[in-house]
Amino acid sequence: MNGPRSGDLAARSLRSVWHPCTQMRHHETSPPIAVAHAHGAWLHDADGRRYFDAISSWWVNLFGHTNTRINNALKDQLDRLEHAMLAGFTHEPVVALSEKLSTLAGHVLGHCFFASDGASAVEIALKMSAHAWRNAGHGDKREFICLQGAYHGETLGALGVTDTALFREPYDGLLRASHVAASPDARQAQPGESAADVEQRALASLEKLLQQRQGHIAAVIVEPLVQCASGMAMHGAAYLAGVRRLCDAYGAHMIADEIAVGCGRTGSFFACEQAGIWPDFLCLSKGISGGYLPLSLVMTRDAVYEAFYHDDVRKGFLHSHSYTGNPLACRAALEVLAIFEDDDVLARNRVFAEAMTEALQPLAHDPRIANFRQAGMIWACDAVLDGQPGFSRRFAAEAARNELLLRPIGSTIYLMPPYILDQQDAVWLAERIRRTFDAVMEAA
């Protein structure tokens, strides 16, 4: 599929680059696409082919590639300060970003701890939770509850609260076990059950675990509104309010992993806002830097911060990463937040979302499609397959032939586009998805 120049680069890549989340052998038949340059929603290869980035390059890109505003902010920052250690030093971008985020979180989550990737943010939240309990004299609270189908990243600690067999199994025995509560995934409704009934069932399952392990649970970790990596499983805001209530009742922290769903992805800046609650820890990454630079952070409350504030160094949170609070990444994030404000992005997304949902109606009603669903700037549906191994890879390859970057998760086709599209884009996207889907199903 790749032409001579990009084909050459792909071949070199396969000799020296070990690609992530990939069975490298699959590249024997479908080599990686060599991106030469990009602008807006479009990725271009060296041979003049283009691909519409309908999944925001693994959910990170919010305002298009080579965005003029973010580019200019970074150029300015490059000539001021590229990096300085954050222990014993501070700088304007990290301070301004922490202040802005705190304001967005109603000053409830007023303390930001920085890292570089999502999995590290999850590790920090888990460690901080258990350590805060220990400092407060509750050293027995060292266990965690995650949800069925949860995904929180792939380092050993994050995998310990991840319930995706494919990612976990090879490392069984290396991982610390956590408790798994039922998922509120609306698709699990039994005949006659509503989505709200499923959420109630999931809350009952969570409460049972909290009861059984009372005094031992440090935190419950959830992906608010959408469990993305397990196939865009969606639930309502009432479920989150229920988790908050149960965590309060049983003395456990609530960790909201908003790495994928934060930054406006589900319609509000933070997904938790839709439930009218704040967690004790909120993890952000992916979109926060606009898809430019690795940046993650954990926001937490005064009570947690104060549990570490002490004369004894061992009661401090001694965690660190070399690039903690990198000024370039923070400056990109500040520009992202400025764009949200200046362009009223959340309101603009609501208008686009209506157009996108409308354009997808033929697909939504296709008999070969089930569970069409949407939350903010995420659309998903499940292909009804019998057998058809390799559906996801075949779909991705056909999508590329139709100028689309789309990679289904199993049988779940989903869209997570950048926030820069208009109604025409929606119509074009829907048409190309349908064309791709028809071709894949006819070839089966």
Ligand SMILES: *Cc1c(COP(=O)(O)O)cnc(C)c1O
């Ligand atoms: C992507 C993701 C992570 C992990 O982030 P990385 O930067 O890939 O380590 C954790 N949690 C959720 C919900 C994610 O979507």
